[in-house]
Amino acid sequence: MFCYQCEQTAGGRGCSVMGVCGKDPKTSDLQDLLVKVLCDVGSLAHTKGSSREADLLVLEGLFTTVTNVNFDPDRVESVIRRAFQVRRDLAGGQMMDQWLEEEAMDQEALAAKGSQVGPKADMDRYGETLGGLKWLVIYGLKGTAAYADHAHILGQEDPEVFAFFHRALHQVSREDITVDGMLSLALEVGKVNLKVMEMLDRGNTGTYGDPVPTRVRVTPVKGKAILVSGHDLKDLYELLKQTEGKGINVYTHGEMLPCHGYPKLKAFGHLVGNYGGAWQDQQKEFDRFPGAILMTTNCIQRPLDSYKGRIFTTGLVAWPGVRHVDRSDFSPVIQAALEAPGFQEDGEDKEILVGFGHNATLAAAPKVIQLVKEGKIRHFFLIGGCDGAKSGRNYYTDFATLAPKDTVILTLACGKYRFNKLEFGDIEGIPRLLDMGQCNDAYSAIRVAVELAKAFDTDVNSLPLSLILSWYEQKAVCILLTLLHLGIKNIRLGPSLPAFISPEALKVLQDSFHIRPIGPSAQEDLREILGA
Template sequence: MVGMSMFCYQCQETAANEACTDVGVCGKDAETSNLQDLLVWELKGLSAIAERARAEGITDEALDVFVAESLFSTITNVNFDPEWFEDRIAETQRRRAALRETYEREVGELDDSSLPEAATWTGEDPTDFHEKADPSTVGALRTEDEDLRSLRELLTYGLKGIASYADHAYALGETKDEVFAFVTRGLAATVDDRYDAEELTNLVLEAGEVGVEVMEILDTAHTDTYGHPEPTEVDIGVGDRPGILISGHDMKDMEELLEQTEGEGVDVYTHGEMLPANAYPAFKEYDHFVGNYGNAWWEQHREFEAFNGPVLLTTNCLVPPSDSYADRVYTTGVVGFPEVPHIDGREDGEPKDFSPLIEAATGTEPPEQIESGTIPNGFAHKSVLDRADEIIAGIQAGDIRGFVVMGGCDGRHAERNYYTEMAKEFPEDVIILTAGCAKYRYNKLDLGDINGIPRVLDAGQCNDSYSLIRIATALQDALDVEDINDLPIAFDIAWYEQKAVTVLLALLSQGVEDIRLGPTLPGFLSAGVTDLLVEEFGIKPIDTVESDIQEILATIDGEPTQPAMSD
């Protein structure tokens, strides 16, 4: 820790692919990073007590939701406000004390010596929090053994993704106690020294199974509420009225914003991972919902400035705003940034109040046009499987050679242009399946179609990777293939943050092997854990476009490929 004021390596862009130790590449300062570490550590301590309480039949849904929301707030690019984390840490301690009191009243006294320090340490005020919030004390570096540290962090990051998806589903009335139970069990295990590497590995793999489960719950929440996404050509131009731009992932926020802006003379545009909202039938009913503006999260500075109207950030998508447009940015949910206005959560079943955005939009200039045309969207599992006969016929006729799953996250690194070049270089008989914002690297290319089936099938948000799993398993059944790895499908995944970790673990839980992961392998994977993933699942880093194209086509064609490399 000599010379380090923080230690964070949870995202793909971490400094030198090792760790941010002074200020985060994301813009997060050391104070906020360390408070986030303390909050996660405190949530692990709370979970240790919650685990004991659950074993005795003591559960509390409000507490489970609090843990999920709090974990969500620590994902990369969600919350940069240190005061918010001070409040959350204090609230975590209050809830922990209340839960312990309930347990001891109904079951019996807890012995502090049987609990991890994270379950017993209490700070009196923010000064105590800042003193305790040291990376070597409460952060990743508190675990000295590199492989154990790697497994604990891999599990923690998978749990962050699970928690975020569970939070989205909960907002729409869909929940499952088993998911919340796994979050607390997993968190508790990371501060329990009785868990060895094998037990932690099993929990990491179980996190993948729960990842599939929670993505299915969220899929049900979305489709039951808004209908199944439909193939849609999304307009990427602009109108001549003031606009509000909504970015992130939260469809409940989208619904309430559309309801409240109806008839107000204001148009609504999506940005980033909100693009898939354009394909839901319920949202198409709103005439003032006019399309998508811009690209992936990291291009905010240029695009938000050009938009002219207010911007609502709903989830993990915030780039510290420039002064030129900061007064037009609003956060909501677990998103936060100092001095940026925040739209409070729902109370007593009432919707959020987006009137400040509507008032701010009135009289602003229309968005500056930065591009024109349309992009295809809405190819989630139902819309693709509705054409399953055509797809199977295309495969059998040789018109469709195979599929490449090229989803995940986008980011700033120039190396990500690899995915653009890959999309350009694939033969015309290969279809790209995607979900997440990685698609912005190629979704505006004119790649054509195969017998009317677009060569880019965009299932939606990162959580809609569930659709890609559904499509793969349906093809497996239709083609009577015993092993999913014998399908004409290859996986070339981009990652950035912790939801992507959950998606990766979800794919591994389905038995998917030989996944390419880029632009780099995670910095939080130790050599030992990397070797494990290589040996068990064939995980490999991306290479050059030329070599990867050759190997991917060999995989699709059912030919042997080169063994996975560990670095």
């Protein structure tokens, strides 16, 4: 195997024996083959005409290969077999010999085939710079597919988005790819991703209401319990409906924390709070949780034996030996919760504040603008992105705590768990820490920045705003590409730069966008940004 799509890749170069995430070589190779077959499907859909099956397959197939989604080789193989059929249908019976050969392979042979078509093969063929840029595009497409799949589940689609996926997969499949071509395509991924994030925002807010500032309990409530992790709002909503009146308290975990701000979700009285923190702490936290656990999208880690019998997956997420359920029937999850002991007593009363999506934040814009003009707010910092276990992430806690009291911190995604339980106070009623939601809600931060720029009659790069981003997986990649598409400069990215970006490619990004790694200390970076 060879995989270097996440920030924690082994040695900062690539996982070649076993994935740091827990992905075994067979699953990794099968995922690489799936990407290759999806490229075939995309090329056929682009050149010969698409189908409903091809459109949805590309979204679900790419999302399946995102880090920490699907670790089950049998389920990955089933998606490959589905892709074979869609490819056959699009080809209209004009099958290439190597395609027929692939279809006849068993799982072991498919994995062996996958080992020949992944990023390592492209580095050997094109070199590290061009091969890495090709996979930058693919990783961006994976992230955008995840957002597009979430939007599709909520009824938001766009034929132009499907068409772009097919065209992009066709372009990365060509033998004559170039550095300029891949860089241009990467920025186009960012452009389309902005549209997709807007679709997802429309799906979330149109279905569950605009988030409102909400205080969320972060300590247990006595009683039976279910913990919901991942990103999918519809899964949480369906579970809340199915658990009404059953005496079970529902808790969010990880990226589900922002769900408490949505009116139609917070209306359920048995959605009682948030338990735990970011995804990388789940083995310790799930072990202690005395109820059932439901994983709705990515972020799953290898389940410990102590809770393997009471953790469930749904949607595209999967782990070998973990029971998979459909959102239409969560009764196995409910039964497991009723059989578990639950919390025996209430924890101390402690709350944090969430719910500052673009609607709520922009409602406060006139006062914020006034405070800026009066010199009472000096600077804004967007400190957000993925969290992870790799060393170096304490930088973000340090940055938030060292930020002067006349600055405001915007945050989103699970990186906020580094500091979101700390007290930051307010500036004349404006909280200094504004939680804008999941990584799925990055559109809110972009929308706020654009609207503030309009209010100050300037552009985003001239605002007193600095982006201090952390990344882990492919959704962070496509968000970064969106920011670059918008021309946003001086982004600080960490804790380490992507292994698939060669020094030559990085120089292009630095020259064009002044993107840079975070510094050795938050204090030094703060001093440079604020000029003090």
